[in-house]
Amino acid sequence: MMAAILRKTYRFLASYALAGVLLGILAVLTYQGTLEQVDLGLYAVQKKYFESAFVVTRLFGVIPLALPGAYVVLGLLFVNVIFGGILRLRRSWSRLGLYVTHVGIAFLLVSGFITFYFAEHGYLRLWEGERSDEYVSYYDWEVAVAPSSTGGPVTELLIPQEEFKDLAPDEIRTFTSEALPFDLALAGFLPNAEPRPRGAPNPGREPLVDGFFLKPLPPAKEASANLAGLQVAIREKKSGKTRRGLLWGGERHPLVFEVDGRRWSLDLRKKRRNLPFTVVLDRFIHKTYPRTMMPSEFTSEITKIEKGVERPLRITMNEPLRRGGYTLYQSGWGPENAPPGSRHFSVFAVVRNPADQFPLLACIVIALGLLLHFVPKFLTYLERQAEKRS
Amino acid sequence: MKRALAICGVLSALLFPLAAPASAGGSAAAGKWTEETLRLAASLPIQDGGRVKPLATWVRFRLLATSGRTSVRNAEGGKLSGLEWLLDTLFFPDAARRYPVFQVDDSAVLDAVHLGSVVKKKRDRYSYADLAPGLSELFRRATRVEEIPAKERDTVQEQILKLAVNVSVYERALHFLDFVRDPKRITDRNVGTLLAFLPPTGGPEERPAWFTPAEVAHLASRGTNLDLGPQKEILKVLSALEEVKGDPAAFQARFRELHDRVVGPAKARGEYRTVPLEVAYYRYRPLTWSLVLFFVSLLPLLVVWFRPRARWVGRAATGLVAAALAFLTAAIVARCLIRGRPPVSTLYETVLFITATAGLAALVIEYVDRRRIALGVCAVLGVLGLLVANSYETVKGQDTIAPLIAVLNTNFWLTTHVLTIALGYTAGLLAGAMAHVYLLGRLFGWKRGDPGFYHDLARVVYGTICFSLIFSLVGTILGGVWANDSWGRFWGWDPKENGALLICIWLLLTIHLKRGGYLRDHGVCLAAVFGNIVVAFSWWGVNLLGVGLHSYGFTSGIKRSLVGFYLLEVLVLALGAAAWFRHRPGAVCGSGTGS
Numbered sequence: 001m002m003a004a005i006l007r008k009t010y011r012f013l014a015s016y017a018l019a020g021v022l023l024g025i026l027a028v029l030t031y032q033g034t035l036e037q038v039d040l041g042l043y044a045v046q047k048k049y050f051e052s053a054f055v056v057t058r059l060f061g062v063i064p065l066a067l068p069g070a071y072v073v074l075g076l077l078f079v080n081v082i083f084g085g086i087l088r089l090r091r092s093w094s095r096l097g098l099y100v101t102h103v104g105i106a107f108l109l110v111s112g113f114i115t116f117y118f119a120e121h122g123y124l125r126l127w128e129g130e131r132s133d134e135y136v137s138y139y140d141w142e143v144a145v146a147p148s149s150t151g152g153p154v155t156e157l158l159i160p161q162e163e164f165k166d167l168a169p170d171e172i173r174t175f176t177s178e179a180l181p182f183d184l185a186l187a188g189f190l191p192n193a194e195p196r197p198r199g200a201p202n203p204g205r206e207p208l209v210d211g212f213f214l215k216p217l218p219p220a221k222e223a224s225a226n227l228a229g230l231q232v233a234i235r236e237k238k239s240g241k242t243r244r245g246l247l248w249g250g251e252r253h254p255l256v257f258e259v260d261g262r263r264w265s266l267d268l269r270k271k272r273r274n275l276p277f278t279v280v281l282d283r284f285i286h287k288t289y290p291r292t293m294m295p296s297e298f299t300s301e302i303t304k305i306e307k308g309v310e311r312p313l314r315i316t317m318n319e320p321l322r323r324g325g326y327t328l329y330q331s332g333w334g335p336e337n338a339p340p341g342s343r344h345f346s347v348f349a350v351v352r353n354p355a356d357q358f359p360l361l362a363c364i365v366i367a368l369g370l371l372l373h374f375v376p377k378f379l380t381y382l383e384r385q386a387e388k389r390s
Numbered sequence: 391m392k393r394a395l396a397i398c399g400v401l402s403a404l405l406f407p408l409a410a411p412a413s414a415g416g417s418a419a420a421g422k423w424t425e426e427t428l429r430l431a432a433s434l435p436i437q438d439g440g441r442v443k444p445l446a447t448w449v450r451f452r453l454l455a456t457s458g459r460t461s462v463r464n465a466e467g468g469k470l471s472g473l474e475w476l477l478d479t480l481f482f483p484d485a486a487r488r489y490p491v492f493q494v495d496d497s498a499v500l501d502a503v504h505l506g507s508v509v510k511k512k513r514d515r516y517s518y519a520d521l522a523p524g525l526s527e528l529f530r531r532a533t534r535v536e537e538i539p540a541k542e543r544d545t546v547q548e549q550i551l552k553l554a555v556n557v558s559v560y561e562r563a564l565h566f567l568d569f570v571r572d573p574k575r576i577t578d579r580n581v582g583t584l585l586a587f588l589p590p591t592g593g594p595e596e597r598p599a600w601f602t603p604a605e606v607a608h609l610a611s612r613g614t615n616l617d618l619g620p621q622k623e624i625l626k627v628l629s630a631l632e633e634v635k636g637d638p639a640a641f642q643a644r645f646r647e648l649h650d651r652v653v654g655p656a657k658a659r660g661e662y663r664t665v666p667l668e669v670a671y672y673r674y675r676p677l678t679w680s681l682v683l684f685f686v687s688l689l690p691l692l693v694v695w696f697r698p699r700a701r702w703v704g705r706a707a708t709g710l711v712a713a714a715l716a717f718l719t720a721a722i723v724a725r726c727l728i729r730g731r732p733p734v735s736t737l738y739e740t741v742l743f744i745t746a747t748a749g750l751a752a753l754v755i756e757y758v759d760r761r762r763i764a765l766g767v768c769a770v771l772g773v774l775g776l777l778v779a780n781s782y783e784t785v786k787g788q789d790t791i792a793p794l795i796a797v798l799n800t801n802f803w804l805t806t807h808v809l810t811i812a813l814g815y816t817a818g819l820l821a822g823a824m825a826h827v828y829l830l831g832r833l834f835g836w837k838r839g840d841p842g843f844y845h846d847l848a849r850v851v852y853g854t855i856c857f858s859l860i861f862s863l864v865g866t867i868l869g870g871v872w873a874n875d876s877w878g879r880f881w882g883w884d885p886k887e888n889g890a891l892l893i894c895i896w897l898l899l900t901i902h903l904k905r906g907g908y909l910r911d912h913g914v915c916l917a918a919v920f921g922n923i924v925v926a927f928s929w930w931g932v933n934l935l936g937v938g939l940h941s942y943g944f945t946s947g948i949k950r951s952l953v954g955f956y957l958l959e960v961l962v963l964a965l966g967a968a969a970w971f972r973h974r975p976g977a978v979c980g981s982g983t984g985s
Contacts, residue, residue: 016906023899289440290598329878349878363867
């Protein structure tokens, strides 16, 4: 009985019918997710269609549909490829190409999963002459606490976004450390917000702090443009005295306060991660085609310093720097209207992806598999047609 | 003010005593240009849009943008080539003002600029003189339209803006040589600014930008340490041309001098190498010949479809299609040589490449299949593809051999990803086109007496789908690998990426349903026709959305044509479904195999 159920399940998971249904759903999700980018923006669409378990949508804006999200569909498709395209496939030379192709597809899906779960993305912005060994996340926030200092290294205590992103306005979470003479109580995380002065419309009755409140805003079309907000209460351990504040991602300066005669800074900022080397931007080159504003080249001449060894390198469009599991890409520059000869900054996209080159390998395997399968079939067809004619 | 006077002084010194007295823009009579003058003008190099190109190319696209044509009618109704129009505009501006060159599709534009009651509205082209009373209103309205986001403008607003731009460029042409007639006018906004035909002294790396006459005058007035001697000499020749413009032979001699003085430095800088080829490309029009031959081949093809034994007619059709493909291939090769890059780097070039490769693939299928079906599909695709290319060029009115933005400026990825994905489109469209023959043939009972015909045709369609899968899948993944190298991620669900993915999904779905027995011959052909809609969405449709990282491919002005294509394909699908219903197993009448 159990064996029969397992056999049926296996057959279903390996079936062409399942492949057809999954591919059909994926086609609808991709189509809808493409069109809705115009109104929702890429990030929201990604969350809605491609990183979700379940989607409710209207096909062509009319037909209501409830579908599994691409996350689930791709997972099932992976199972279908393994069972139907690899394990269940009859072993024969004529099917070798199909076998190789499905292995390539499975590998591509695996690389997608690895990227989704393990890849880290961020950016590094450097002015000419500036150096750095850390990059900034596009989306993730952190709260940084440090002694306020005008120079010299300081030790920062960090609270990552995962620790406070679920906090509702009336939900308080307290963070404490032996290294700090105070505790921090965080509440009311807002993914996108804007501080407003007392007297401004406040339909949500957000709490006022020092004459300001944080107004929740809808998510920005470009998720990296969201500016998060958070309420904070600083409770001194000795005196029990509490002061309240608002942390906002768009604030240029950290919140500075004094406890037991020592000044501290508190900052809600985009998460920072370290690189295993230091990058110095020596020169940024921006060329346009003559008599146009059309860019012909963006290049950053950099020096990479690793374990005291300096190495001059260049990062340009389509030629990133790959080193130590990190890849730095030329992604932006500025200021756009700077007069000739003035100082520029360069922006590098920084990616740490364990599956960085997997798609290329998968592509080679898939191409090989498809050629192995279809070329002999085509040759056989040609032979038969020649026989027919003769 | 002092600076303006200084510039006038410099230009007077440059041109005097050759400068002609102010003649208020010349007489109203147009010029008579010798063939040799026009030949020299065609190959005169200028720098425009980021590259050095022949003047003939510049005129062609300026005229397309302004008039939607490559020739002009003068005030008397005589036909002028683009170069004759330009020379008339430069040297006989009073006459050229009366040439009807400005295309206005919607009379609401004329009403908007208060010209509705002034000009006859039952025309679609108007002269500068016709529009003159409404120009200040036109520019005022265009300024307001510019403030409206592009996506929110209606067609009349778009046309107002387009007309204002065209008039503005034309005014720069009308006044281009005013400084020759009156050197004091070099400081005027429109004078001497249109054409950058003066190569700078030095190499292209050191001095990439060519000069307009106005820029030379400005530099000379500032006391630059640049060597402007050669440019000043060219301007003197230009001035002499104005003097002899009424004498065609003398004008030709002077123009040759001007030509040689410009071409010499351009050659020394290595920027003239492909100019003669580009002149020949537009003069001999291989694409037009290709279109004509594809079109003519349809006639013998129609004959052999209904009288298959007419062998000589069949051979004539094959010869015509092969010749058409040869012209098309020659055009693509010429474009590659002109820009020194692989065949596909712009949307326009994808049309040419896909038409050519679909034609070549159809010829291969014809060689194997020998039923004249693939040959016919090849001819029809050739006509349609080249009409699309022609219409795209006319609608855009922009140079189609333009430089590429930084991210596309890589021959490696243009060769690997772009060619592969374009071949995927090719095979997908070819399969869809062959499927049309299957569905419509079944519907109308064509080849009813040949039961194997439709099964064989469906096999060809399925085989072509399989080849489309190879190129689409590999091309899409290669696109991701390219994206990983330029943007830092393999896949970002960008509209263009999604479009390519949709093609792959559709092909995989078709193949899996066929292998699983859910689709048979008729179903595969229906799927192939639907695949045409998917390919069109990926190729053109996503470009209309105006979002995503592939901003260099954003397109406008084709929505109506694209929707028309979708509807046509939906109609074919409906007819195909009707054919299936008619011939389904168990139906009263039916023929062929498959279901």
